[in-house]
Amino acid sequence: MLKTPVFLLITFAILSACGTSPTGRSQFLLMPESQMTQMGLQAFENIKKETPADTGTSRSRYVNCVAQAITREVGGRWEIVVFKDDSANAFALPGRKIGVNSGLLKVAVNQDQLATVIGHEIAHVLAHHSNERVSQQFAVEQGLGLVNALSNPQTGTGRTLMGLLGVGAQYGILMPYSRVQEAEADRVGLQLMARAGFDPAESVKLWRNMSAAGGAQPPEFLSTHPSHSTRISGLTAILPSAQQLQRTAQQQGKRPACKP
Numbered sequence: 001m002l003k004t005p006v007f008l009l010i011t012f013a014i015l016s017a018c019g020t021s022p023t024g025r026s027q028f029l030l031m032p033e034s035q036m037t038q039m040g041l042q043a044f045e046n047i048k049k050e051t052p053a054d055t056g057t058s059r060s061r062y063v064n065c066v067a068q069a070i071t072r073e074v075g076g077r078w079e080i081v082v083f084k085d086d087s088a089n090a091f092a093l094p095g096r097k098i099g100v101n102s103g104l105l106k107v108a109v110n111q112d113q114l115a116t117v118i119g120h121e122i123a124h125v126l127a128h129h130s131n132e133r134v135s136q137q138f139a140v141e142q143g144l145g146l147v148n149a150l151s152n153p154q155t156g157t158g159r160t161l162m163g164l165l166g167v168g169a170q171y172g173i174l175m176p177y178s179r180v181q182e183a184e185a186d187r188v189g190l191q192l193m194a195r196a197g198f199d200p201a202e203s204v205k206l207w208r209n210m211s212a213a214g215g216a217q218p219p220e221f222l223s224t225h226p227s228h229s230t231r232i233s234g235l236t237a238i239l240p241s242a243q244q245l246q247r248t249a250q251q252q253g254k255r256p257a258c259k260p
């Protein structure tokens with residue numbers, strides 16, 4: 001039997017590990033999507049065990065109204081949970097899970113600002129940012145072991161993985177996304193919320209609220225999402241095209257009216 005030359009195997013491994021982000025950036029993605037999904041589901045279970053959910057209230061109906069308008073643009077069935085937690089934070093996970101802390105509503109004060117955060121978080125998932133981060137730290141053959149490690153988030157590997165998935169706050173591990181990933185999530189997220197009919201101009205106000213809420217104890221969201229004035233200028237630069245998307249959406253009858 002002929003042996004496959006090692007360099008061919010390596011080339012294959014590298015080629016199969018490459019992906020392209022929604023903005024056209026080439027990415028190194030080692031983990032199979034199915035495994036990222038499993039990890040997302042496990043991480044969501046961990047959070048549900050720790051934090052009480054807010055269900056059947058006008059607040060959870062409001063958050064669901066905003067999130068569903070956005071997920072409708074993405075497709076698939078997403079689970080949206082409001083957590084009773086005073087810290088201003090939100091997240092989305094592979095496996096179509098969205099979590100919004102009740103405390104976020106003090107900073108994101110209307111449906112368009114909330115849509116900005118949810119759109120941004122979903123964009124991190126659509127752009128496979130946690131896969132990129134896990135791929136930088138772990139080898140692919142550890143894949144299944146990683147899912148097991150996550151089922152015990154108190155361990156070192158479990159905590160690290162919660163951090164890489166962007167949900168480490170509960171476990172005291174905050175891992176900011178890279179600037180490149182943040183800029184990408186801002187851009188893709190803004191397009192997403194605008195396509196759902198929300199007002200993209202509110203995104204700039206949201207980031208100003210976030211900065212103002214800073215002070216001694218900045219919102220958790222800011223700790224994992226470094227705030228730069230470049231973010232606001234980046235958003236301002238793409239605002240006209242996002243506003244065009246919103247006009248088109250509204251002409252199609254997409255006029256979300258979610259009441260806090």
Ligand SMILES: [Zn+2]
Pocket residue numbers: 120124177181182185225
């Ligand atoms: Zn982000």
